[in-house]
Amino acid sequence: MGNEYYYINIISTFFEKNILNDYEKVFNQIIIYGQYTDIQSIITYARKYPIMSKYTVIIVKEAQLLSNIENLSIYTDNPLKSTILILCYNNILYKTNKLYQSIKKNGIIFHCNKLYTYQVFNWIVSKLKKKAILLLKKPQCLL
16 A cells, blocks of 8 residues: 555566466456455455465455445455455555554555655665666766
């Protein structure tokens, strides 16, 4: 969750491509969008057992568009161990929200904050160093 959509998309794409093999994805990977589904459908998919795989992977993109998302805590209070439910929430859930508390107890919450203007330079430098493009130890400026 968070306001930095870039990281949310990178993480969801990573899970989409790497959790299941190609032949397992046919039966066990479901990608849905919040505006085109409802909570009951997500719960139904999440309670489905995997077919010829260890896991069922459900990725809900744009989960902030779901109406009554708090009702998803019905599932997240007691999730199946064979289901990986990924909610891409392009906003912030309040820590007092019942769904937030349930996910924090039974899962993982990754918060993606936007970079402030003063942080952008260091972020760019770190990305360039990681890709071995920038070999200087401490660049004075970028032209």
